[in-house]
Amino acid sequence: MSKIAVFPGSFDPFTKGHEEIVNRSLEVFDKVIIAVGENSQKKYLFSSESRLKQIKSIFSDPNKVEIKQFDGLTVDFVNDQKANVILRGLRNSSDFVFERSIAQMNQKLKSVDTYFLMATPEFAPISSSIVREINKNGGDISEFVTNAHLLSYTI
Numbered sequence: 001m002s003k004i005a006v007f008p009g010s011f012d013p014f015t016k017g018h019e020e021i022v023n024r025s026l027e028v029f030d031k032v033i034i035a036v037g038e039n040s041q042k043k044y045l046f047s048s049e050s051r052l053k054q055i056k057s058i059f060s061d062p063n064k065v066e067i068k069q070f071d072g073l074t075v076d077f078v079n080d081q082k083a084n085v086i087l088r089g090l091r092n093s094s095d096f097v098f099e100r101s102i103a104q105m106n107q108k109l110k111s112v113d114t115y116f117l118m119a120t121p122e123f124a125p126i127s128s129s130i131v132r133e134i135n136k137n138g139g140d141i142s143e144f145v146t147n148a149h150l151l152s153y154t155i
């Protein structure tokens with residue numbers, strides 16, 4: 001049976017840190033479904049179409065990496081996709097504290113486990129929020145985001 005992980009996130013934008021987590025997780029999982037958050041209550045800097053386009057441009061093998069939009073509970077999406085686990089990245093102890101209760105809740109709700117990969121020292125300092133800040137202030141984000149030129153703003 002193939003092992004499928006769902007990697008959920010806002011990915012506003014999808015950074016080289018996220019990219020590294022997906023690539024490393026493919027040593028363990030047969031497939032990763034990147035679940036791009038589309039929550040109507042939430043305000044994103046980059047449009048959902050452009051976030052999807054940018055992520056799709058990075059991964060060329062749909063048998064290994066699929067990119068989908070999602071809204072609602074992550075555990076429901078995991079079950080809908082017939083996936084096995086949630087994948088998340090950890091950069092520091094704040095990520096750990098935040099993720100711990102969500103992972104425990106997902107286990108309690110639908111017995112869905114979360115697998116964590118520790119960020120490498122090279123990518124750990126990259127966060128979508130810092131990248132957005134650099135972008136807003138006219139800085140160059142291409143060092144942190146693959147194919148950054150594909151991203152466009154929400155109206």
Ligand code: ADP
Pocket residue numbers: 008009010011012015016017018021087088089090091095118119120123124125126127128
């Ligand atoms: P969310 O809004 O759901 O927290 P993000 O798009 O910010 O989504 O992040 C998705 C996942 O990627 C989270 O598990 C986050 O901890 C992880 N992540 C973010 N940046 C990095 C990075 N530089 N290295 C490793 N993991 C990261």
